[in-house]
Amino acid sequence: MKKRKLPVKAYKNPEFLNSSKARPIRILSEFSEPFYRFKEYEINSTIVFFGSARIKPKRTAKKELLILAEQYETDKTLENEEKLSAARLQLRLSKYYEDASKLSQLLTEWAIDKETKKQKYYICSGGGPGIMEAANRGAKTAGGKSIGLNISIPMEQEPNLYISEEFMFEFHYFFMRKYWFAYLAKALVIFPGGFGTLDELMEILTLIQTQKIQKPLPILVFGQDYWREIIDIEAMARWGTISKKDLDLLNFVNSPAEAFQILTDFLNKNYSNSK
Secondary structure (H helix, E strand, O other): OOOOOOOOOHOOOOHHHHHHHHHHHHHHHOOOOOOOEEEEEEEOOOOEEOOOOOOOOOOHHHHHHHHHHHHHHHHHOOHHHHHHHHHHHHHHHHHHHHHHHHHHHHHHHHOOOOOOEOOEEEEEEEOOOHOOOOOOOOHHHHOOEEEEHHHOOOOOOOOOOOOOOEEEEOOOOHHHHHHHHHHEEEEEEEEEEOOHHHHHHHHHHHHHHHHOOOOOOOOOEEHHHHHHHHHHHHHHHHHHOOHHHHHEEEEEEOOHOOOOHHHHHHHHHHHHHOO
């Protein structure tokens, strides 16, 4: 008698696993797989860098500006003028790429024990280009490991080349990615960015304000010339929509040296005895 073909097991069935019915399984996977990978490598503490994916290294920004300047000289159209203006802003913003890379390098060098070579804190970024790339790049320059929590989106986001291979992650769900940003974080550094950076900053502020995050967690906002123009937190306090004490949640800084001093002082004071 001919045997019937066995049905595919549910956990091996791509059609089911990619359907809306299996969404809870996919969400759980994005919790469990990072959990056990971090546990395997004994990673308990991260310093998270947030910032724009669109900010370029200074060398790249300079090169693009020179090309567009030459193009404008030969064809002075409004379109080329606008491109040239945008390129000048990109060059100005490129300072933050260099600053993020330098700060990450300083922190990683400090985090590596000189005798055991073990790394106490790991730089963690969103895994993409721009400020995220700069953060991972600085850690690699220092000879350390770093984490990239990449997210699948239609544009901008491909894993950068500086993430440590074993700490490269790919998320589908933004909220699970945010969970892993927050769960291991011992400090946050917020560089200039757009909607995504604002979203990440505001969510962390909300979690601290509502005491869902109760661990000591400094938030350094890097680049006053950018952020003072973009957000006016003091106005929220004046209008009474936040408390004046909530203003203390943010520390504005303008240089890698300043940020490094604040972070290392804080981490030594609050986490020096933690594993």
